[in-house]
Amino acid sequence: MANSNVVLHVADVHKRFGGLHALADIDLQVEEGKTHAIIGPNGAGKSTLLNVIIGKLAPSSGQVVFDGAILTGRKPYQINQLGIARVFQTPEIFSDLSVMHNVMIPAFAKRDGTFTLNMLRALDGETTIREEAEHMLEDVGMLNRRDMQAGSLSRGDKRRMELAMCLIQHPRLLLLDEPTAGMSRHDTNTTIELLKKIKSRGMTKVIIEHDMHVVFSLADKISVLAQGRIIADGTPDEVRGNPKVQEAYLGGAH
Amino acid sequence: MTNFMSRNDLLLLLGFTAVVLTMPIWLTPFGAGYPDLLQRFMIYGIFAVGFNILFGLTGYLSFGHAAFFGVGSYAAVWSFKLLTLDAIPAMIFAVLISGLFALVIGFLSLRRSGIYFSILTLAFAQMSYNLAYSVLTPITNGETGLQLTLSDPRVLDAAIGQTYVGQPVPTLLGQQLGGYAGFYFCAGFLILSFFFAQRVAGSPFGMMLKSIKSNQTRMQFTGFNTRPYALSAFVISGMYAGLAGALLAVTDPLAGAERMQWTASGEVVLMTILGGVGTLVGPVIGAWIIKYFENILSALNDNILTQFWGFLPEGLADVVVKVTSKFVGDGWHLTLGLVFVVIVIFLPGGIMEGVRRIAAAARRSGPPGAKSRQQQPAE
Amino acid sequence: MFEVIFLQFLNGLDKGAAYALIALGLTLVFGTLGVVNFAHGALFMLGAFCAVMFRQFLTLETVTIDPTQTSPWGAPLEIRTPLVQAWFGDFGAVLVNYSVPFSILITIPIMLLVGIALERGIIKHFYKRPHAEQILVTFGLAIVAQEVIKSVFGPNPIPQPMPTDLRGAADIGSWIGFQANVITYPLWRLIYFLFSAIIIGGVFAFLQFTTFGMVVRAGMADRETVGLLGINIDRRFTIMFGLAAVVAGMAGVMYTPLLPPNYHLGMDFLVLSFVVVVVGGMGSLPGAVAAGFLLGILQSFASMTQIKAIVPGIDQIIIYLVAVVILLVRPRGLMGRRGVMES
Numbered sequence: 001m002a003n004s005n006v007v008l009h010v011a012d013v014h015k016r017f018g019g020l021h022a023l024a025d026i027d028l029q030v031e032e033g034k035t036h037a038i039i040g041p042n043g044a045g046k047s048t049l050l051n052v053i054i055g056k057l058a059p060s061s062g063q064v065v066f067d068g069a070i071l072t073g074r075k076p077y078q079i080n081q082l083g084i085a086r087v088f089q090t091p092e093i094f095s096d097l098s099v100m101h102n103v104m105i106p107a108f109a110k111r112d113g114t115f116t117l118n119m120l121r122a123l124d125g126e127t128t129i130r131e132e133a134e135h136m137l138e139d140v141g142m143l144n145r146r147d148m149q150a151g152s153l154s155r156g157d158k159r160r161m162e163l164a165m166c167l168i169q170h171p172r173l174l175l176l177d178e179p180t181a182g183m184s185r186h187d188t189n190t191t192i193e194l195l196k197k198i199k200s201r202g203m204t205k206v207i208i209e210h211d212m213h214v215v216f217s218l219a220d221k222i223s224v225l226a227q228g229r230i231i232a233d234g235t236p237d238e239v240r241g242n243p244k245v246q247e248a249y250l251g252g253a254h
Numbered sequence: 255m256t257n258f259m260s261r262n263d264l265l266l267l268l269g270f271t272a273v274v275l276t277m278p279i280w281l282t283p284f285g286a287g288y289p290d291l292l293q294r295f296m297i298y299g300i301f302a303v304g305f306n307i308l309f310g311l312t313g314y315l316s317f318g319h320a321a322f323f324g325v326g327s328y329a330a331v332w333s334f335k336l337l338t339l340d341a342i343p344a345m346i347f348a349v350l351i352s353g354l355f356a357l358v359i360g361f362l363s364l365r366r367s368g369i370y371f372s373i374l375t376l377a378f379a380q381m382s383y384n385l386a387y388s389v390l391t392p393i394t395n396g397e398t399g400l401q402l403t404l405s406d407p408r409v410l411d412a413a414i415g416q417t418y419v420g421q422p423v424p425t426l427l428g429q430q431l432g433g434y435a436g437f438y439f440c441a442g443f444l445i446l447s448f449f450f451a452q453r454v455a456g457s458p459f460g461m462m463l464k465s466i467k468s469n470q471t472r473m474q475f476t477g478f479n480t481r482p483y484a485l486s487a488f489v490i491s492g493m494y495a496g497l498a499g500a501l502l503a504v505t506d507p508l509a510g511a512e513r514m515q516w517t518a519s520g521e522v523v524l525m526t527i528l529g530g531v532g533t534l535v536g537p538v539i540g541a542w543i544i545k546y547f548e549n550i551l552s553a554l555n556d557n558i559l560t561q562f563w564g565f566l567p568e569g570l571a572d573v574v575v576k577v578t579s580k581f582v583g584d585g586w587h588l589t590l591g592l593v594f595v596v597i598v599i600f601l602p603g604g605i606m607e608g609v610r611r612i613a614a615a616a617r618r619s620g621p622p623g624a625k626s627r628q629q630q631p632a633e
Numbered sequence: 634m635f636e637v638i639f640l641q642f643l644n645g646l647d648k649g650a651a652y653a654l655i656a657l658g659l660t661l662v663f664g665t666l667g668v669v670n671f672a673h674g675a676l677f678m679l680g681a682f683c684a685v686m687f688r689q690f691l692t693l694e695t696v697t698i699d700p701t702q703t704s705p706w707g708a709p710l711e712i713r714t715p716l717v718q719a720w721f722g723d724f725g726a727v728l729v730n731y732s733v734p735f736s737i738l739i740t741i742p743i744m745l746l747v748g749i750a751l752e753r754g755i756i757k758h759f760y761k762r763p764h765a766e767q768i769l770v771t772f773g774l775a776i777v778a779q780e781v782i783k784s785v786f787g788p789n790p791i792p793q794p795m796p797t798d799l800r801g802a803a804d805i806g807s808w809i810g811f812q813a814n815v816i817t818y819p820l821w822r823l824i825y826f827l828f829s830a831i832i833i834g835g836v837f838a839f840l841q842f843t844t845f846g847m848v849v850r851a852g853m854a855d856r857e858t859v860g861l862l863g864i865n866i867d868r869r870f871t872i873m874f875g876l877a878a879v880v881a882g883m884a885g886v887m888y889t890p891l892l893p894p895n896y897h898l899g900m901d902f903l904v905l906s907f908v909v910v911v912v913g914g915m916g917s918l919p920g921a922v923a924a925g926f927l928l929g930i931l932q933s934f935a936s937m938t939q940i941k942a943i944v945p946g947i948d949q950i951i952i953y954l955v956a957v958v959i960l961l962v963r964p965r966g967l968m969g970r971r972g973v974m975e976s
Contacts, residue, residue, distance in 0.1 A: 054475075080477035092475065094468040097461075105465055108458055109477035117486060118458040124260050126458060165476070315765045365961055369669050369764045373911055374960055376904055377953040384953075389946030516904060520772060527769060585784045591776030598770040599755065 005032040007204050008053070008173055013062035015048055015228075022048045024228045026062070030173075030221075035205040037215045040225035041248060046208045047089075049225065050177055053206070054086055055079050066173065077114050085166035086175040090182075091158040093165070095151030099142060102150045103133040103164050110169045136168045140194060156187030160194060167198060176207045180214050192217055216240070224248065263452050270448055270535070274441050278434065286546055289433045293505045294545050296440035297498045300447045302525040302537035304494020307454055309523070310532035312487040313467030315372050317519045318359065318379030322352045322492040324386065324514030326499025328393065331400045331509045334424055338410035341424045341431055341439065341504050345497065352496020353489055360488030364481060367470070379516050386511035399510035424504045436505045443501060444538075447494060451534060454490070463487050495522075524594055530606025539605055544590065551586035555579075636806070636815050641933045643805065647822040647891065649929020650829035654884035655902055656909035656921035657836060658877030664853045664916035665873045668756055669764050671771040673881060674903030675778035679747060680740055680882025681894035682782055685791050687736035691717050691729050731796045733890055740882045748878025752871050775899060783896035790893035795821045821890050828887050832880060833922055839876075840918070849873055853916065908956040914969020924967060928952050 010028035014021070023045050030036045040046050051057040053064050055074050064071040071079055080086075085106075094102050107129045112118060124130075137143045140160045145153065150161060159179060166174055179195070180188040188211070195218055199205070209215050215222060215236070222239045224232040226248040232239055239245055259267075277295065281287045286295075301323060308314050329351040333344035363374040386394040394400055402422040411417075423430050431439050454460045465473050466480050473480050503509055512518070525544050530536025559575045559582070566574060581589045601608055659673045694713045702710040717725035728735060755774065759767045799820050806816030840846035852866045885894070892898070909928055913920025928951075934940060936948035947954075959966060 075479070076474040077477050077479050080475055086475050088475075092469055092472040094465050094472060096468045097464060101461060101465075105461065105473075106476045108462070112458075114477060114479040115482040116459075119453055119460075121458065122259055122263075122456050123458055123461055124456075169477070313765075315768065362957070362961060366964060369768070369915075370911070370960055370964060372765075372768060373907055374957060377908060377956045377960075380904055381950040381953045381957075384949035385946055388949045517900060520776075523769070523772070580784045584788070585780060587776060588780035588784060591773055591780055595755075595770060595773035595777060598766060598773055599758065602766065 006030065007032045007067055008206065009065045010049070010053065011062050011065060013049075013052055013059045013064065015045075015052060015057065016060045022228050023052065023059070026228075026230060028223055028230065030204060030206055032204055033202045034220040035199060035207065035218050037207045037209060037219035037222045038225055039209060039212070039215055039222060042210070044225040045228040046210075046225055047177070048228075050175060050206075050208050054084065054175060080109065080169075081114060083169075083172035084175065085169050085171035085173075087159070087162050087166055087177060087179055089177045091155075091162040093150050093158055093162055095149070097150055098146070099137065099148050099150050099153070099161055100130075100133055100146040102161055103136055103168055104129050106165045107132055107168045132168060136164045139167070139197075140164045154187075156183055156190060159183070159187070159191060163191075163194060163198075170203075172204060174203055174205045176205060176209075178209055178211075179207065180209070180211055188214065259452075260456065263456055266534070267445075267449055267452060271445050274445060275438075277441075278437065284546075285550065289437045290505075291545065291549055292437045293440050293501075295542050296437065296444040297501045297505070298522075298525065298541040298545055299444050299538040300440075300501065301495055301498035301522050302529070302541040303444075303447050303451045303534075304491040304498070305522045306491075306526050306531065306533075306537040307451060307463070307494070308487050308491035309526055310537070311455065311460060311463040311467065312484055314364070314367070314484060314488070315523070316363075316375040316488075316491075317372050317516055317523070318363075318375030318377075319491065319495045319522055320514050320516065320518035321359070321379040321382040322356050322495035323499035323502075323518070323522075324382070324509070324511065325355050326352045326496030327503040327509035327513060328386075328400060328499075329496070330500035330503035331402065331507055332393075334402055334408075334422070334503070334507055335400075335406040336409065338408055338416075339418070339422055339425050340410075341426050343410070344424065344504065345443075345500050348496050348500030348503075349493045352499070353493040355496075356489045356492020357485070360485050360492065364484050364488060376516055376519075379514065379519055383511055383514040383516070386514055394509070394511055396511070399508050401508045422507070424507055431504055440501050440505065443497060447497070448534070448538070455534060459483075459486075524590065526604075527602075528594065528597055528604055530604035531602075533604075533606045536604055536606040543605075547590070548586060551582045551589060552584065554582035636811065637937075639806075640816055640818075641937055642930055643816070643818050643822075645930030645933030646926070647825045647929075648932065649926035650826045651884055651888050651902070651925075652906060652909045652929050653922045653925025654829050654832060655881055655906040656913065656925050657833060657918060658880045659906055660910045660913065660916055660918060660921040661836075661877045661880075662874055663910070664918070665849060665870050666752075666756070667760060669767045669771070670756070671768050671903060672751070672774040672778065672899075673771075673877070674899035674901070674906060675775040676744065676747070676878045676881035676899070677885040677888075677902050677906075678782065678894065678896070678899030679778060680744055680885030681889050681898060682786060682885075683740040683743055683882060684733050684736040684793055684886045684889045685786060685894060687739055688729075688732040688793060691715065691725075691732050695719060730798075733793055733795060733886065737883055737886055740886050741879055744879045744882030745875045747882075748875035749871055751878070752874040756874065757867075757871075775903065779896045779899055786896070788896065790895040792893040793889035795890035799824060825887050825891065829884070832883060836876070836880065837918065845869060845872075905952060908952055910966075912956055912959045912966055914966025917966065917968040920966055920968030928955060931955065 006029045008028075008030040010026055013023055013026040015023040026049060028036075028038075038046055038049065048057065052059050053071065055071050055076060058072060066079075066082060066084065069082055071082075094105065097105075104126070108118075111129065134143060134146070137146055140163060142157065142160055142164065145157065150158065153161065163179075176195075180191050183191065192214060195205075199218065207215070207218065219236055222232075222234065222236055223230050224239060224242070224245050231244050231248060232242045234242070274296075277292055278287050278289075281292070286292070301319075305316070305319055308316055326348040329348040330344040333347045337343055337347075359375070359378045363371055363378065366374060387396055404418065404422065406422070408416075423432060425431060426435070426439060429435060454463075462473075462478065462483050466483055470480055499513070502513075521544070525540035526537045527540070528543060529538065529540025556575060556579050559578055560571070563571045563574045563578070579585070597604060603610070655673065655677050658676070659670060662668055662670050662673070693716045695716060697712050697714070699710045699712055704710045715725065715729060717728050719725070721728065751774070755770065759770055801820050802817040803820050803823050804813055804816070805818045805823075807813045840850055848866065849869055852870065885898075905928075909924045910921055912928065913922070913924030931951055932948065935951040941948060
């Protein structure tokens with residue numbers, strides 16, 4: 001069963017909140033370099049699953065393994081240092097700081113680790129990281145906004161910047177929690193273009209999404225979640241034709 | 255040079271140094287050019303600069319920093335009593351002890367954030383204060399306060415055969431640190447403190463502190479363990495407080511528990527907010543303004559007021575004198591409280607924000623060439 | 634031995650009652666408005682000074698000169714009559730004697746006004762601002778309040794005599810079967826305890842049994858939903874702030890015979906009452922009451938000489954120590970709801 005190029009393995013995970021069985025019998029294998037989408041109607045347990053993966057919630061049973069390391073019980077910063085970066089549903093950014101600094105900060109985490117008392121050098125003297133951040137901003141098309149305060153960006157730009165903040169760490173696994181939620185059509189399309197662009201770099205991605213347009217334009221593999229269980233698993237075409245999926249989407253409250 | 259310090263930072267430091275060193279000259283017309291007050295300007299400036307590293311950069315509001323100030327004072331006086339009257343060992347000793355103290359209190363308090371953090375620091379500071387007054391009397395000398403006597407051992411001084419006559423006074427390499435010598439001694443430390451704060455704020459470490467204030471969740475998901483960063487900021491600011499407390503003991507070698515009370519912690523909060531929280535220069539200016547008006551306003555009395563308002567018609571003058579007298583002299587804290595409330599409501603960035611706003615307004619009404627250089631952030 | 638323990642328990646009650654009353658208002662304001670009010674101690678202090686003011690007003694005197702009589706040293710005799718006595722006769726004398734309890738009558742409207750003015754004028758602008766800024770602005774207000782009082786009433790404590798009939802001690806021991814005079818307790822402290830019990834009971838009944846209280850409790854649980862129902866929760870919260878001010882004020886009035894009020898009374902009680910709120914659990918009313926009494930009684934036991942002999946200085950720090958331990962081990966406090974302010 002264990003595939004050699006499986007990089008993230010959610011193994012037999014159950015999660016109960018009191019009497020509520022939020023996740024049941026979840027077994028999920030994400031292959032290296034693939035974009036794996038998790039879809040499902042509202043309340044299916046997508047966010048719970050994501051929170052279990054990144055260690056914010058402890059599963060009631062089962063475990064999450066990333067490249068041989070068990071994630072359960074690790075702190076968010078330790079999980080990040082293993083090479084997992086996360087994009088949030090509402091962008092989590094440093095609103096008071098400039099766009100440039102927002103993108104530089106994660107690069108320091110990658111270079112210096114969880115904690116360093118780096119006081120001897122001036123920020124302006126960190127030329128390598130500065131150049132890296134500039135490249136990254138150019139990649140996401142935001143170099144002209146480098147000196148703006150991050151809090152004053154549009155929602156789409158905040159998302160793009162957050163992506164840049166994740167990408168500058170060259171993560172092995174990128175988790176995206178509804179990356180286009182609350183976005184205009186235009187912002188959604190530019191975000192999809194951006195995600196397609198980074199797809200070619202061979203980074204593994206897990207996307208949680210309920211916008212089908214986004215899912216089918218990006219995913220290599222789709223798992224469908226309904227009422228805490230995986231009801232279908234496969235390529236976009238397989239999933240599209242699956243009667244169970246159609247029932248869950250049409251029958252469930254959407 | 256740029257690897258170490260930017261041009262702007264260097265200019266700021268040089269300007270700051272010049273302003274501080276020439277204070278005895280330019281403050282004389284304002285009635286503040288005497289060493290006693292100038293020393294306090296330096297000491298509370300250091301206290302506020304350090305406090306800002308924790309509150310301004312990292313976003314943790316401590317209501318217990320007076321405890322570290324007090325510990326610094328006690329440690330310095332003990333150094334004068336047991337080791338030597340020379341000030342340098344006292345400073346080192348005080349900074350180390352208060353740093354250690356801050357490490358313990360910070361380690362515990364930083365397990366919580368927000369209001370709980372504030373209350374934890376408050377509780378620790380009140381414990382220190384109450385203990386200093388009661389069971390710790392052998393160390394603190396209780397209500398009388400710890401002071402120097404001729405019979406103190408001073409082992410280092412004794413070892414080199416140094417003896418004293420009269421009231422012992424702290425020295426620097428044999429030079430007594432009273433009056434202007436005391437001022438320049440403190441000024442040196444303020445400039446050093448300012449320089450170090452600049453280093454902190456302008457370094458990657460400082461940027462991490464600012465990011466903790468901005469978004470702690472993102473910090474953690476970015477791979478940073480935020481606890482040691484916050485703890486470092488806490489200890490650094492505690493050491494600043496200890497340094498300031500020690501300098502107060504140098505200029506006036508008597509340490510009392512009242513400087514550890516939580517309202518004394520409140521005062522440094524006032525200074526930082528008044529000047530401009532999160533800025534480098536703001537807290538120092540806040541400290542200077544509060545200490546200046548504390549001296550000037552509290553010295554005003556009805557006679558001076560009557561003279562001042564003398565140009566008004568007699569009946570009106572009496573009323574005005576009566577009203578204004580409530581805000582000066584002993585009542586100057588009322589003025590301070592009112593100003594503080596107004597600042598928090600209308601100008602949360604303090605004086606520095608006020609200056610920025612005025613400068614921005616001036617630029618807008620200035621020559622058109624200046625206008626086009628301004629970047630308009632798009633919404 | 635039982636007598637000693639019982640006596641310490643009693644000694645802790647009145648202080649505990651004061652803590653509970655202040656903390657009740659503090660936690661009510663936090664629970665409803667989400668505001669961390671550092672000016673709450675000042676409200677306690679203002680209440681105490683309502684009593685001072687009332688008594689000063691009652692004891693205003695007229696001086697009449699009786700030319701037909703002379704004083705022992707030959708000058709015309711001055712006769713001083715308190716105004717109230719001149720107006721109301723014997724009732725006036727009773728009024729002066731019972732000035733402390735009577736001043737509650739003026740304290741209620743004054744504190745209600747102060748509370749509402751404070752909330753409408755300043756606090757409401759800080760609902761959405763961070764807790765740190767709420768602390769700062771209310772801390773500033775507390776300074777202003779105490780300095781105003783200082784400039785009007787001076788820096789020294791102003792003793793308030795308790796009514797002459799209530800000065801003795803109650804022989805509580807004999808009521809419950811001990812020998813006479815083994816366990817006695819000052820009558821006024823007993824009254825203070827009963828008074829606080831009534832106020833606390835009243836506040837709980839008000840929140841439990843009135844529609845107003847029901848809406849407020851619903852608002853504490855979920856402000857947004859209540860707002861969606863079209864209920865004007867803001868006005869009710871304003872009144873809650875006024876109510877909290879009244880409770881703090883009354884607590885201050887009745888405490889004056891036990892502790893002569895001075896201008897920094899509020900700051901002295903502020904820290905303690907915050908500690909009480911935290912120990913009880915932010916936003917929990919029963920928690921505040923329980924923690925108030927618990928800490929009052931703990932403090933009383935800690936100041937026993939037998940205890941101090943074992944742990945020197947414990948009486949000075951016991952309350953803070955409890956708070957630190959609670960905050961580190963169980964940050965939601967004894968009775969706080971899970972998830973409220975737990976970070």
